[in-house]
Amino acid sequence: AQSVTQPDIHITVSEGASLELRCNYSYGATPYLFWYVQSPGQGLQLLLKYFSGDTLVQGIKGFEAEFKRSQSSFNLRKPSVHWSDAAEYFCASSGGSYIPTFGRGTSLIVHP
Amino acid sequence: GAGVSQTPSNKVTEKGKYVELRCDPISGHTALYWYRQSLGQGPEFLIYFQGTGAADDSGLPNDRFFAVRPEGSVSTLKIQRTERGDSAVYLCASSSLAGGRPDTQYFGPGTRLTVL
Numbered sequence: 001a002q003s004v005t006q007p008d009i010h011i012t013v014s015e016g017a018s019l020e021l022r023c024n025y026s027y028g029a030t031p032y033l034f035w036y037v038q039s040p041g042q043g044l045q046l047l048l049k050y051f052s053g054d055t056l057v058q059g060i061k062g063f064e065a066e067f068k069r070s071q072s073s074f075n076l077r078k079p080s081v082h083w084s085d086a087a088e089y090f091c092a093s094s095g096g097s098y099i100p101t102f103g104r105g106t107s108l109i110v111h112p
Numbered sequence: 113g114a115g116v117s118q119t120p121s122n123k124v125t126e127k128g129k130y131v132e133l134r135c136d137p138i139s140g141h142t143a144l145y146w147y148r149q150s151l152g153q154g155p156e157f158l159i160y161f162q163g164t165g166a167a168d169d170s171g172l173p174n175d176r177f178f179a180v181r182p183e184g185s186v187s188t189l190k191i192q193r194t195e196r197g198d199s200a201v202y203l204c205a206s207s208s209l210a211g212g213r214p215d216t217q218y219f220g221p222g223t224r225l226t227v228l
Contacts, residue, residue, distance in 0.1 A: 047216070100157070102154030
């Protein structure tokens with residue numbers, strides 16, 4: 001069975017600082033990989049996705065993620081965090097079924 | 113519609129009661145998904161519809177949970193004999209097909225179910 005691990009439950013950064021949220025997946029073949037953001041009272045919004053090709057994926061709101069097969073990782077990055085980025089971030093992976101398995105999420109706190 | 117809508121936004125019920133949660137997907141999306149999100153957890157897959165039929169219902173926890181999508185658009189998640197452990201946010205998502213496979217999922221705001 002697939003699993004997705006987000007090892008950090010909470011991450012605190014200062015506004016303007018860089019950000020990296022970690023995600024590790026377990027799947028035998030190359031999975032489809034996703035990052036979603038969830039703000040309070042809002043539905044999940046897709047930030048970016050990886051299906052194949054270039055391992056560095058650009059997303060919305062200035063986010064990017066890099067697929068590293070050797071590390072089974074798909075970490076999310078942003079060079080300069082804004083206060084409005086404070087939210088819950090979910091990594092997800094899916095295999096041939098196209099049904100994503102989600103990690104438990106990382107809560108991002110942004111200090112002014 | 114502009115996005116996925118879910119009603120009600122909040123539902124409080126008593127243990128043992130029956131509830132129905134509704135999802136209205138984006139117009140034209142043939143794929144529809146239900147998830148359950150407990151506090152502090154990521155969404156957990158329940159069921160996936162392709163058109164009117166349930167293509168994958170492996171995530172339904174037991175036979176108290178049932179979902180329908182009779183006309184291939186609106187879907188209803190039905191929970192019988194609710195238990196306190198059913199309290200969670202129930203999320204719905206829809207997607208179109210791209211190259212024969214489901215494309216990006218668009219999520220609704222969810223229904224928060226509280227079972228007292």
